[in-house]
């Protein structure tokens with residue numbers, strides 16, 4: 001069986017322990033030897049640009065993952081102009097890695113609940129699997145369970161890890177991760193209100209935010 005590759009996209013504005021636990025727990029659950037973090041260049045779906053610059057978000061990801069040999073960062077989405085489409089990223093990585101390697105895109109249930117709004121969304125499943133971490137604060141999932149996902153996704157959901165890892169793309173698996181109700185928005189708000197963000201994000205990230213005076217002027 002070819003070793004699967006994990007890909008974790010996010011705005012990471014800033015990266016926090018919720019992201020790092022998601023990547024850690026999904027890497028273990030899905031037997032991923034490597035997880036590549038992909039900071040989004042222009043997260044067009046948010047209706048507004050990120051608060052920190054692309055370079056600052058990239059630096060914070062590097063600071064956060066520096067002590068974990070399984071984690072790496074790829075800045076391709078930051079270098080691409082125009083809206084950041086996961087389809088483009090997955091198509092590039094698929095072309096680079098070849099047709100056989102299982103690609104596993106990691107994301108939280110809140111993000112996956114919106115997958116039907118993504119650019120070329122039905123074709124994403126030709127390129128990668130989706131490992132979905134149930135997020136503690138996802139009220140949509142709490143009330144509807146898998147019904148929170150678009151109906152067309154249903155047939156792709158599997159409980160069988162071997163089935164997923166035995167094919168390059170096309171399956172969806174959910175995973176109940178340790179609930180950590182940490183959000184970048186809350187971190188930005190704390191900074192704005194002069195609150196401590198210690199234990200929400202790794203110390204080097206907190207220190208970078210402090211020394212570069214990030215997020216002081218509101219969310």
Ligand SMILES: Nc1ncnc2c1ncn2[C@@H]1O[C@H](COP(=O)(O)OP(=O)(O)OP(=O)(O)O)[C@@H](O)[C@H]1O
Nearest residue numbers: 010011012018022107108111135180182183184185
């Ligand atoms: N605390 C968390 N637990 C599990 N998954 C998370 C958590 N925070 C973020 N994620 C997931 O990580 C990915 C990237 O998240 P993102 O960078 O948007 O962070 P965020 O905390 O949701 O940010 P914001 O508050 O700015 O919306 C998404 O797939 C999201 O669902």
Ligand SMILES: O=C(O)c1ccc[n+]([C@@H]2O[C@H](COP(=O)([O-])O)[C@@H](O)[C@H]2O)c1
Nearest residue numbers: 009010011040045085086087111118119
């Ligand atoms: O490709 C799209 O159309 C698309 C739409 C919304 C979100 N995404 C990706 O989903 C990931 C999580 O997004 P976010 O906003 O929760 O950081 C990130 O990698 C985004 O680029 C991708």
